[in-house]
Amino acid sequence: MTASVPTPPRDADAWARPVERLSTTASGASRDTVTGRRVVGPVQGFGQMWQKTFTVRLDGIDADPESVVRHWKERFPSFWPRGARFYAPLSGIQPGEVALLEVAPMPGPVRMSTGVMVIYADRESFTFMTPEGHALSAWLTFSASRDGDVTVVQAQALERTADPIIELTYLLGANRANDRFWEETLANLARSLGVETPVVSAHKVCVDRRRQWRYFGNVRKSAALAMALGTMTAPARWLRRHRAARD
């Protein structure tokens, strides 16, 4: 009698393997605040839960979903708005890889060093999860599909802000700034594929209005807070070093 070997499901190669702590092969970022952290999703976030869906139709462009997603993966950083940086891992956007990034978590001069883990990638979509310390506890899925004769590109976020401070900034305008980030990204992608005047549609749903107060303590790991404190105390540190050198 021979034991039957179960056939692996067809999504087996698309998913990352579970990891307890993150590590990355990405380089170039000013700081790595990701190594040693865990991934988080909307379940582990603090703020209200939003589902944001941004789409752009590639009218008149001869590009199937697979070629669009391949193009997006290969040149992912180039579509981000100016000022945001994405440092891809050595093997690119592949399941299990961790990228580093530098973005402004809120309007102003504070830059946040953080990252994302690629938890899923197939020929027509890929998904990121954020690490502890990121402003958002989120899943971000990027995909392309066919609607009749037209390829439609989509970015969808399922997110909560990670902690109360970021939630406050969301209420004060960071939520809208985050929307603009993805709208601009999709418009840049569409332009790169030949769409002259891309029209990005946004659909936002507050899936859960409640805040998860048990995750209040996420603020301790906030990369944005660490960067803000570092920026604010920089003059005092400089003065201290300057005086020490003089003495």
Added chain:
Amino acid sequence: MTGTTIDVIPASSATILRIHGEITGASEATLMDAYGEAPPGTRSVVLDFSDLEYMNSGGIGLLVTLLVRAQRAGQRLLAIGLSEHYRQILSLTRLDEAIGIHDDEPAALAAASA
């Protein structure tokens, strides 16, 4: 593409949603409609993945929104019939911290009635 069908089975202490086929972003209406068929007063919903053939990241996103709906209704979400592969995915995505995973239906129903 095989699509999704879901049997809704009221049990003693929970409602079981037996999923056949695949769970993707396109399964939203099917999954939410099946959830909506749970009898009033259902305290626990058991997702039976024994016949799950495929789940992509869009499908996992649906599980999160279903989890939120269940939590808002004061219900617990449980899962059975997960292969090792799909157990790993729930671990990877840390959904296993919010969805109770059990080996089989009797274990899940016992947990639901506890």
